[in-house]
Amino acid sequence: MEPASTPQLNILLAVLPPILAIVAMAILYRQVRNSDPGTERMQEVSNAIRLGAIAYLKRQNLFLAAFVGVMAVVLTIGNFNFRTGQPDLRLTTAYVAGAATSAFAGYIGMLGATLANTRTAQAARSSLASAFNVAISAGSLMGLGVVGLGLLGINAMYYFFNDPKIVLGFSFGASSLALFAKAGGGIYTKTADIAADLVGKVELGIPEDDPRNPAVIADNVGDNVGDVAGMGADLFDSYVGCIAATMILGLTLSTKYVLLPIYFAAMGIIASIAGTLFVRSLIKVRKGKDPGGAFDLGTFFTGGVFAVFAAVVTMYLNTGWNYLIAAAAGVFVGFIIGKTTDWFTSIDQRFAINTAKAAKSGAAINILTGFSYGQLSVAPSIIGICAATLVAWYLGGIYGIAIASVGMLSIVGMIVSADAYGPIVDNAKGVAEQSGLEESAIEIADQLDAVGNTTKAITKGFAIGAAALTVLALLGVYSETVGLKTIDILNPRVLVGLFVGTIVPPVFSGLIILSVSRNADLMVSEVRRQFKEIPGLLEGKPGAKPDYAKCVDIAAKGAIKELLPPSVLSIVVTIATGFLLGKEGLGGFLVGSILSGLLYALFMSNAGGMWDNAKKYIEAGNLGGKGSDAHKAAVTGDMVGDPFKDTAGPSLNTLITVLSLTASVFAALLFG
């Protein structure tokens, strides 16, 4: 008898935790909403940001609905049963549900985040601890939303269709949405950021978040659509993807191995809720000191709670300790990669400091130095992934790797919470600056923001590691689906597939960065125009107001226009490769894309973070401080790094997941 299949147990272990997460999400939303929104001016700024963000997300999602519609038709036709003359709508349903759920989670998270900025700023007027409390509540709202909705969706799909392969369709829906959300949000956020910096900081020498800058609201909106909604969609995608992949691979063992990833993920949700509460009380006890350390401790605490609960599940289901150890290895590697990222990008480590020092010899040497350290930084993370892969494989074959990815992503609720905290406090600082709040409040906002930058960097590393293990699991699913026992590199189709696969990530990131520079160019002209044509704007005369809406509009239009070609291209190239090179060739293609995708994702995230912190190091008063030649050079470096770390780099995780899912979902059509 397999205890796993009793409905009561299933509800307790699989359904209850995500519902708990959703309830917690609702409570947090109320809490944030009921906080003091601050002065009228603050609310005005915050409203402008919220409206801009909502308007963009609506536009993006409307546009994506059309794309999802087209894909739904393709999937329906592809799965049409010509023998019986009956359509098989299961995959289509799952696909649409996945896309819709992901969009919904992103929307709610962003709503919470945009409510929280002014409220965090207002709370910063009383104390750091209370400001932190508002920000982390709103962040957790997003984190718990992602895992709650994700796991509930998986449960629903599995309950209705009782077939892990259909759950993969849910994952494919979430993935294609994530690709667009990351690409579009990434283009949006960096268009605004670069344009604001280029004209504001570099040309006119006015500070960041200055209300005179016409691009400032667009910049704040960008943080939300890029970092909150985009990153949420990305981790939603990896989360759902790795669970679905593990379920399919579990099918070859027995039913309880299909349920194991769901249960592990559910235990991770409980651990994440506990971790969030832990961080909040830690901050209260310590009276707001060292919020960065609180996050670190919170993540360790979450990992520990997960391990205990997962052990209970393992004992009860009798699935063997091997898989628990594999899952623990996944959690561990997640930590390692996060910490490496932190080490390479942190403002008080040699890499960022040397990059800052190089700025004394001008922008070129600053850029070359950050670029080179970025190249070096790929090594520890990839070696960590290799170690986890080897350990997990020897413990449980390809299923072991899959369960390691589930382990790593089990604590994603906590990770996304910490990540979403970043743009919230960043925006809070923006609101405080633009509303002319007192120095003490701005200082607290600044402190919170510094922590946010570190958590953002760690999350990026974590997201890349999670995507890496997930796509390896998906590679297993692909071979399983098409019936490949080996993928032999000495077969020329595989070799050529590998080569072609490696091209996709650089071409994708090239296209997307070009989009950012094209779009930023447009906005730069607009910002320059406003400073020239609106009298008294630069001098800050009362009554001289910039036209924020115009910049918001340029960012949104450009992002929507530019996100389609690279995203569609990647799906089309995958199908074309399968068609031309066969199933072995497509296997090589997937591996090639994983290899170069991982390299570029790590390099771009880390180099971008390094340039950013090199600039911040100088702004903190070192090497001549703000306004020095070194600072100008470092600002240029940071602008180069911006689309690396916030547009192209993080899109690549999603890209490789989408490629793998496309291959598996279309396998039946291609090789059926």
Place this chain on the structure above:
Amino acid sequence: MEPASTPQLNILLAVLPPILAIVAMAILYRQVRNSDPGTERMQEVSNAIRLGAIAYLKRQNLFLAAFVGVMAVVLTIGNFNFRTGQPDLRLTTAYVAGAATSAFAGYIGMLGATLANTRTAQAARSSLASAFNVAISAGSLMGLGVVGLGLLGINAMYYFFNDPKIVLGFSFGASSLALFAKAGGGIYTKTADIAADLVGKVELGIPEDDPRNPAVIADNVGDNVGDVAGMGADLFDSYVGCIAATMILGLTLSTKYVLLPIYFAAMGIIASIAGTLFVRSLIKVRKGKDPGGAFDLGTFFTGGVFAVFAAVVTMYLNTGWNYLIAAAAGVFVGFIIGKTTDWFTSIDQRFAINTAKAAKSGAAINILTGFSYGQLSVAPSIIGICAATLVAWYLGGIYGIAIASVGMLSIVGMIVSADAYGPIVDNAKGVAEQSGLEESAIEIADQLDAVGNTTKAITKGFAIGAAALTVLALLGVYSETVGLKTIDILNPRVLVGLFVGTIVPPVFSGLIILSVSRNADLMVSEVRRQFKEIPGLLEGKPGAKPDYAKCVDIAAKGAIKELLPPSVLSIVVTIATGFLLGKEGLGGFLVGSILSGLLYALFMSNAGGMWDNAKKYIEAGNLGGKGSDAHKAAVTGDMVGDPFKDTAGPSLNTLITVLSLTASVFAALLFG
């Protein structure tokens, strides 16, 4: 009866052509030497360059002799026959011979090039055709030297040891020398170039090649040690590597297939000699118009002559048309890659022009644009290599790929000639500027230089393509040597090997670019110091002379110091991977390094070329011309691109060849 084995035929087909090349080399050397060296001031400048280059090469080669000595000891111990108690010195001998021959070819080529600069400048005072004649003679000296000495060396090794595997040792010697020569020369040249530009162009606004700039001689020396000696060693390495690999793979067929690559290469030498003569007479007939077109026609002509002679050899040996077609496919892909590189980097194509336009929004957008186009530019070349791989494989399996690489490299004599022409005319321009020659002579030197930039870009693309096919052939040799029938990606050791392999090229290039920026930093301080401390230097007062030797010394010391760690690291990592992951894992490692090496090499060469030509486009008077803000931004972009295209990018070809050869040469020790 196999006609291939008669000694007379062998001498006619295999030994005579390289001897012919060496004789031609000697004649060209005399011709260059006997040309008019120009005014006293010109000779003074030229002597400074020559002495600096010779001093550096001596230092580098002395240093490398120590390294070669250590490796020779390792190889001797590794091949010690413990059963008989006898040392087996064959591999060691071949290794040392390979390193020495490559060093000698580079030295002679550089000697010719440094003699030719002032003589080209002097000839430019009478006509473009005569100046071109001197420059191409000196370039051909290098080109013919590479192929003549390379093939003669292979013949000698095969004659003495009668075992293709020992010939591979010759190739390994050439490769390890090439890695150091490229890395060291690349660091040297860009240290000087960046420092000269940074202080001269950016900070003080004085023109390029201005004699007041203390770094100007070091910059000119750098062109010779980097582009002449370095590129020569690189192509020597690929040339010898692909012939040796094909010989080993031919062993599994029959003796005539061992000889076929030698004969094809020999026919290529004859074609290259014919091609060089053709280009020279074309320039004479056209009275010096369009030297760029002459090179293009010359390359086609060389390819055509090769095809005819190779067809005769094929008929005579009766080796089947398949291999001739595979070789022709190799030549064809060489053209394609060269032309793609040209298209992406050319000053009159949209990529460079758009990159220039982006400079109007500052250095960051200029850099991002070039970076992105560079990412896109990898696609056509890799697809070309894939096409050649598939065609060659279906025609003749792995031997087919090997013979395609021989085909591609058969015309390398012509390619290196065209490439070495580049730094010669660049230096000629430098000599002309520094000696204050009349405007008309400088203009002619400028025209020749513009063509040189294009030929340099094409050669880089060609070198990468050649290295790609060569390493694929070497992968075949590796599998053959260790007895691997399949390299299965679903084997976790292979998968992990792939991951680890992909790390090596980015880490190597990161280390080497850091060396350049560290070293350039030192030289920047020195140049600034001289301008500050030498009275009247900036104003150009007579008697105020910069201390050129100091800069030459900084570049040389830094290059020698910095070239060792990345180069040794790459060899050590290969052996360690084999030790830890076994022969399958090492196979995966090699493939991983090829995949990412190719991506980075193409990206870096093309992006670097684009930034360079974007700057030149502005300097030609567009978008505000010299001195405008756009120009300053483009100069920064060019400085970022300099170590990409001239240090890291081209070193990567050599790196992946060295990794493959290390694996094969140490296979017996690791898995024996």
